[in-house]
Amino acid sequence: MSVHIDIAGLPPERIVFEPSPLAELGMALHALAEPGHHPGLHGWATATAAALKPDLADRLCEADFLWRTTFSDVFMPFAGVRTGRLGRPAPTLAEELDQLDRLDDERFVDAALEFTCNHSYDAGRPSPLTDPARAAESLDLATTRGPRQADFTRRLLANPAAVRSWIRRLLEDCDEAFFADTWRRVHGQLAADARQKTDLLRRRGLPEALTAVSPALSVDEDGRRITLDKLAHGTTTAVDPGIGPGLVFVPSHFGWPHLLALHAPGWRPVVQYPVATGALPAPAPVEVLERRLDALAHPVRLRLCRNIARSPYTTGELAHALGLSAPEVSRHLTVLKKAGLVHTRRRGRYVLHQLDVTVVARLGSDFLEGILR
Known part of the structure; x- marks a missing residue:
């Protein structure tokens, strides 16, 4: 899956490589909602959450599904507006909120309903604003997520303009409460990373630039397709004539371990990647x-791992210990070796097998x- x-x-x-204050605010809100x-x-998350005024904290809870479980x-x-700076982020949060206002209602509603798993990444589906069946499906799915999501969806489908205004005011209040200071602190780092890339x-x-962004990114030999190694499946194009060509890479201070890909039909593709702070593991x-x-x-x-974690053993020793035939043990060891979990070394005429405990210790992370990527 990729x-x-x-x-x-x-x-x-x-x-282009360019910071986005609004995308970074979304990632900061996610870090507040999911500090784990x-x-x-x-x-940062503890101090910021403790300093929030109760009214703002309550309003953030009302809409946290936009950034907690999905990245809307x-x-x-x-990436969705058809005019402006050729699909690039704006320098300020206010300007990007203006871009958000320029999204048509159908695009905005589809993006805001991503948490229902009933959104515009399914190409060719009608908008819930124009199709009653899809509106009912969106509301049903939102109801399964909880009462806040159901209420949000009802309000969104009934009056998109009012919800858009509510979300903009919420994000502006976040900017006033904590994000303006945070953006001033991290913007220099993000701008420097964008210039370096x-x-x-x-x-x-491009191949070396992608490797510098993340080892999970690659481009095929003829330079026609970029692949993001993720536990997700999707395809998109950066040369859609309907919205214009473009591919944007957005650095994020708050991103790790997430590597996000916007690949909705009719939107320019975007990759939001974490900026390395120290030696992040590949x-x-x-x-x-x-x-x-x-x-x-x-x-x-x-059971084999239990034995060879303690000491290196030969195939014959393992067969005797487990009551299995040597060929059967050999087959299982081959699977473990192909997975990179076991290494071997020769001692005289014997081949010893031992678990790579460093790799196994890393498996959980x-x-x-x-x-999460």
């Missing part, structure tokens, strides 16, 4: 993670980063 972005024929100047995803931000595309309106793109080419490819979890799902292989 997200693919078609870039065939995309002019190089339409690939961002242990490195625990101090309302935080990247520059832009320079790398121009001097060394994410394990999803294919490797699946292979390792599959390898450990068999009870015999778990690899799994968590993989599903």
